Amino acid sequence: AQSVTQLGSHVSVSEGALVLLRCNYSSSVPPYLFWYVQYPNQGLQLLLKYTTGATLVKGINGFEAEFKKSETSFHLTKPSAHMSDAAEYFCAVPSGGSQGNLIFGKGTKLSVKP
Amino acid sequence: EADIYQTPRYLVIGTGKKITLECSQTMGHDKMYWYQQDPGMELHLIHYSYGVNSTEKGDLSSESTVSRIRTEHFPLTLESARPSHTSQYLCASSLTMNTEAFFGQGTRLTVV
Numbered sequence: 001a002q003s004v005t006q007l008g009s010h011v012s013v014s015e016g017a018l019v020l021l022r023c024n025y026s027s028s029v030p031p032y033l034f035w036y037v038q039y040p041n042q043g044l045q046l047l048l049k050y051t052t053g054a055t056l057v058k059g060i061n062g063f064e065a066e067f068k069k070s071e072t073s074f075h076l077t078k079p080s081a082h083m084s085d086a087a088e089y090f091c092a093v094p095s096g097g098s099q100g101n102l103i104f105g106k107g108t109k110l111s112v113k114p
Numbered sequence: 115e116a117d118i119y120q121t122p123r124y125l126v127i128g129t130g131k132k133i134t135l136e137c138s139q140t141m142g143h144d145k146m147y148w149y150q151q152d153p154g155m156e157l158h159l160i161h162y163s164y165g166v167n168s169t170e171k172g173d174l175s176s177e178s179t180v181s182r183i184r185t186e187h188f189p190l191t192l193e194s195a196r197p198s199h200t201s202q203y204l205c206a207s208s209l210t211m212n213t214e215a216f217f218g219q220g221t222r223l224t225v226v
Contacts, residue, residue, distance in 0.1 A: 099172065099211075100211025
């Protein structure tokens with residue numbers, strides 16, 4: 001069964017610093033991979049989506065993610081953090097089963113220090 | 115901007131009460147889902163639907179029930195709320211299976 005692992009439940013960066021949030025998937029190469037963002041007391045918003053064949057995926061708010069098959073990774077990056085980036089970020093992969101749902105990691109809470 | 119709406123956003127209710135969490139979407143999606151979210155945990159699928167008159171239980175056992183009489187509406191009901199039901203409930207929909215889902219803003223339920 002598919003699963004994703006997010007390393008680091010909490011990441012803290014200074015404003016203007018590089019943001020790196022880690023996600024590794026298990027099993028075979030999935031057809032899709034997703035990053036979602038959740039602001040406090042909000043639902044999940046799609047940040048970006050990987051589809052087969054792409055390696056670097058650009059998303060909203062200046063975020064991008066690189067798919068690396070050799071490392072089974074799909075890490076999320078942003079060159080320069082902004083205070084408004086403070087939120088929780090979830091990596092997700094399709095379950096691949098008949099339920100048709102997404103399987104989510106436990107999330108990484110990003111704090112941005114002024 | 116996602117066109118999926120959940121009401122109420124926040125609910126505090128006493129033990130034993132019956133509650134219904136509403137979820138509606140205007141995107142015409144056949145697939146709809148209910149997830150339960152607790153701090154520091156993965157989102158857990160508790161119910162899903164392939165379309166009208168289709169409802170299935172998800173991976174996480176839940177005492178709640180759902181219905182799907184109309185494509186756009188997927189309410190979740192708890193017949194007798196208990197403190198263990200305190201959680202955030204997220205509704206989502208997708209155009210096809212195993213692809214991106216669009217989420218409502220969630221209902222944070224507290225049972226006292």
